Amino acid sequence: MSKKPSATIEQKPNASSTSHGKAPINAALTQAQKIELFSQMVRIRRFEERSHRAYTGKNAAGGANIGGFLHLYNGQEAIAVGCCSLMGKHDHVITAYRDHGHAIAVGMDTKALMAELYGKVTGCSKGKGGSMHFFSPERNYWGGHGIVGGQIPLGVGLAYGVKYKGHKGSAMAFMGDGAVNQGAVHEAYNLAALWNLPCIFVIENNGYSMGTSQARSSAGELAKRAEAYGMAWGVCEGHDVYEVRATMDKFLKIAREECKPAVVEIRTYRYRGHSVADPDNTYRTKTEIEDYRRTKDPIQVFQTALIAEGVLTAESAEKIDEAARAEAEAAADFADASPYPTPEDIQKDVYWESDNPDQRTSQGRLFFN
Amino acid sequence: MSQLTYREAVRHALAEELTRDPNVVVMGEEVGQFQGAYKVTQGLLEKFGPKRVADTPISEAGFIGMGIGASMLGVRPVMELMFWSFYSVAFDQILNNAANVRYMSGGQINCPIVIRGPANGGTNVGATHSHTPENILAAHPGVKVVVPSTPYDAKGLLKSAIRDNDPVFFLENTVLYGEKGEVPDEEYLIPLGKADVKREGKDLTIVTYGRPVIQSLVAAELLAKEHDISVEVVDLRTIRPLDIDTVLASVRKTHRVLVVEEQKPFCGVGAQLTYMIQAEAFDDLDAPIGRLCTIDAPAIYSPPVEVEQLPNPQRILKAALALLD
Numbered sequence: 099m100s101k102k103p104s105a106t107i108e109q110k111p112n113a114s115s116t117s118h119g120k121a122p123i124n125a126a127l128t129q130a131q132k133i134e135l136f137s138q139m140v141r142i143r144r145f146e147e148r149s150h151r152a153y154t155g156k157n158a159a160g161g162a163n164i165g166g167f168l169h170l171y172n173g174q175e176a177i178a179v180g181c182c183s184l185m186g187k188h189d190h191v192i193t194a195y196r197d198h199g200h201a202i203a204v205g206m207d208t209k210a211l212m213a214e215l216y217g218k219v220t221g222c223s224k225g226k227g228g229s230m231h232f233f234s235p236e237r238n239y240w241g242g243h244g245i246v247g248g249q250i251p252l253g254v255g256l257a258y259g260v261k262y263k264g265h266k267g268s269a270m271a272f273m274g275d276g277a278v279n280q281g282a283v284h285e286a287y288n289l290a291a292l293w294n295l296p297c298i299f300v301i302e303n304n305g306y307s308m309g310t311s312q313a314r315s316s317a318g319e320l321a322k323r324a325e326a327y328g329m330a331w332g333v334c335e336g337h338d339v340y341e342v343r344a345t346m347d348k349f350l351k352i353a354r355e356e357c358k359p360a361v362v363e364i365r366t367y368r369y370r371g372h373s374v375a376d377p378d379n380t381y382r383t384k385t386e387i388e389d390y391r392r393t394k395d396p397i398q399v400f401q402t403a404l405i406a407e408g409v410l411t412a413e414s415a416e417k418i419d420e421a422a423r424a425e426a427e428a429a430a431d432f433a434d435a436s437p438y439p440t441p442e443d444i445q446k447d448v449y450w451e452s453d454n455p456d457q458r459t460s461q462g463r464l465f466f467n
Numbered sequence: 468m469s470q471l472t473y474r475e476a477v478r479h480a481l482a483e484e485l486t487r488d489p490n491v492v493v494m495g496e497e498v499g500q501f502q503g504a505y506k507v508t509q510g511l512l513e514k515f516g517p518k519r520v521a522d523t524p525i526s527e528a529g530f531i532g533m534g535i536g537a538s539m540l541g542v543r544p545v546m547e548l549m550f551w552s553f554y555s556v557a558f559d560q561i562l563n564n565a566a567n568v569r570y571m572s573g574g575q576i577n578c579p580i581v582i583r584g585p586a587n588g589g590t591n592v593g594a595t596h597s598h599t600p601e602n603i604l605a606a607h608p609g610v611k612v613v614v615p616s617t618p619y620d621a622k623g624l625l626k627s628a629i630r631d632n633d634p635v636f637f638l639e640n641t642v643l644y645g646e647k648g649e650v651p652d653e654e655y656l657i658p659l660g661k662a663d664v665k666r667e668g669k670d671l672t673i674v675t676y677g678r679p680v681i682q683s684l685v686a687a688e689l690l691a692k693e694h695d696i697s698v699e700v701v702d703l704r705t706i707r708p709l710d711i712d713t714v715l716a717s718v719r720k721t722h723r724v725l726v727v728e729e730q731k732p733f734c735g736v737g738a739q740l741t742y743m744i745q746a747e748a749f750d751d752l753d754a755p756i757g758r759l760c761t762i763d764a765p766a767i768y769s770p771p772v773e774v775e776q777l778p779n780p781q782r783i784l785k786a787a788l789a790l791l792d
């Protein structure tokens with residue numbers, strides 16, 4: 099039977115397991131690199147909190163600063179940061195609509211991200227994609243996708259591309275615990291296993307798909323489904339960035355060296371509602387959220403570990419936090435001051451050919467109004 | 468009469484049909500415990516129990532296909548797509564199975580399934596969540612397509628859809644869910660395939676459906692007040708079957724037509740309509756048929772710009788004035 103991870107959270111003190119800190123991939127980290135991991139997690143948290151305020155507040159014109167959906171990553175920071183910190187030149191990332199954390203972890207500019215949320219032309223997708231559709235191909239970040247499970251075959255395609263071009267690399271295809279039940283995911287698993295493609299399917303298991311717990315949506319164990327396709331699989335805890343890195347490093351090496359896919363389930367928790375518009379109280383208790391925050395908050399856990407290692411002090415951690423708040427505020431100011439796209443922009447970026455008319459080879463009308 | 472929201476009207480139709488016919492079941496993502504992503508199914512699980520109201524995993528191809536299969540055995544599933552935009556995940560089931568199985572079996576099988584959910588832009592949810600597939604669905608003989616614009620229509624049409632013996636695709640609108648309107652307290656049905664003249668006029672006919680009906684009524688009011696132009700607004704309500712007779716009768720009265728749709732223009736519902744109007748009422752037309760659509764590009768996110776991409780009262784007004792020049 100599948101377990102309901104959120105209901106079985108152990109009450110552990112705030113300490114990162116030192117055994118994972120000693121894993122070679124983590125032992126090799128310099129102090130500066132450790133601080134960088136920590137500050138990335140803090141920057142994600144502060145970015146999300148600032149965007150939440152912008153979503154619920156009003157702009158000068160009395161409207162909302164951010165429209166549509168806003169799926170926040172609070173609580174899951176160690177996953178994006180841990181995984182993306184392992185990326186080399188030919189490692190690629192793709193994820194679903196809960197995509198802000200990965201975007202920051204691959205190094206995207208928070209100003210452009212916030213401007214995208216505000217629907218501004220200075221946004222990373224020129225205001226066309228919104229919260230669910232962040233992209234940065236130059237950082238090997240392929241989005242940001244709104245259809246549950248739809249990004250997973252694309253991830254296999256990235257792995258195929260890496261292999262086809264003869265690169266030593268991989269694709270990490272992220273999805274939620276609800277997405278594992280989409281047919282496209284299973285077709286993608288089979289292709290990756292059958293064709294030996296270097297794709298790591300990362301299930302960020304936060305216990306719920308919207309208001310549905312894992313136990314109510316999925317038969318069997320999530321990662322173990324890999325066995326049906328002859329794929330390797332693993333499970334790890336997502337509140338400990340060291341553990342995430344140690345686990346993912348193992349599978350990424352196999353992917354890069356042997357062109358083998360794997361499924362990795364990373365257990366985590368989301369603090370906020372499914373999206374900002376969805377209230378929490380119908381499907382989980384306040385205590386459940388508070389228990390996780392108290393015992394497994396990924397930022398707290400890492401901060402405690404780094405202080406114990408002598409890498410951070412309470413004061414230096416506070417400075418990092420202040421800088422992250424200031425950065426998020428500056429991003430909001432930038433977004434606020436930026437212009438919106440114009441109605442003329444609506445029909446730009448539709449076709450490569452209409453954006454590059456001097457190189458057009460097809461004939462006839464492309465647009466119909 | 469009661470004042471009900473569109474959301475409540477849909478919910479009442481579901482509750483009444485669940486009560487009337489033990490074969491009716493409601494399924495979809497978050498329809499039960501979570502009370503519906505848009506709270507349309509609120510209270511139904513409590514009232515009818517988990518056998519009749521079931522939460523599905525996020526597996527549109529699987530559960531929509533399952534509903535179609537069950538309908539072949541006489542279960543009458545009303546399946547919710549959280550957004551119609553997710554129909555693409557279940558496209559094969561919807562079009563190859565629901566639409567074709569009757570034909571391929573030489574009429575031995577029918578699929579009394581309803582698939583319902585919102586299909587609209589206007590809430591800044593971007594290109595993947597803003598599809599309006601009524602034209603794509605209606606392009607397949609064997610299916611019926613309904614797009615109600617008011618609470619009254621939504622309730623009466625959904626009840627008919629659930630009783631219909633063919634697959635019916637019922638396209639709602641998240642922007643309209645909170646809109647209120649008069650709904651009779653006693654039971655009523657609205658037949659599929661019957662258009663409704665929402666406003667009478669003599670200078671111009673606007674043919675439309677879904678949310679643009681509401682916007683066209685706003686534009687018609689402005690045209691009357693500010694330009695002394697009398698507009699008739701014909702709400703198709705059902706795309707297939709299509710009540711072309713009501714449309715033609717209006718055209719013969721006003722001699723000018725503007726088709727308004729929240730669709731991209733290419734092969735949209737309006738393309739079929741304008742063809743039929745010119746084929747059957749050419750001599751009655753005093754001007755080329757006008758057409759106002761969503762601007763031809765994927766749905767833009769940027770909130771203030773999305774308003775301009777979609778039909779809106781100002782765009783409708785301009786298009787109407789251009790026709791009357």
Ligand SMILES: Cc1ncc(C[n+]2csc(CCOP(=O)(O)OP(=O)(O)O)c2C)c(N)n1
Pocket residue numbers: 196244245246247273274275276277278304306307308372496525527549553556
């Ligand atoms: C095909 C499809 N069906 C339904 C949805 C609506 N939806 C968006 S997110 C979501 C829940 C997904 O949960 P999970 O995969 O666990 O990811 P999480 O939100 O927890 O990160 C649902 C049902 C969608 N976007 N796409």
Ligand SMILES: [Mg+2]
Pocket residue numbers: 274275276302303304305306307308
């Ligand atoms: Mg989840």
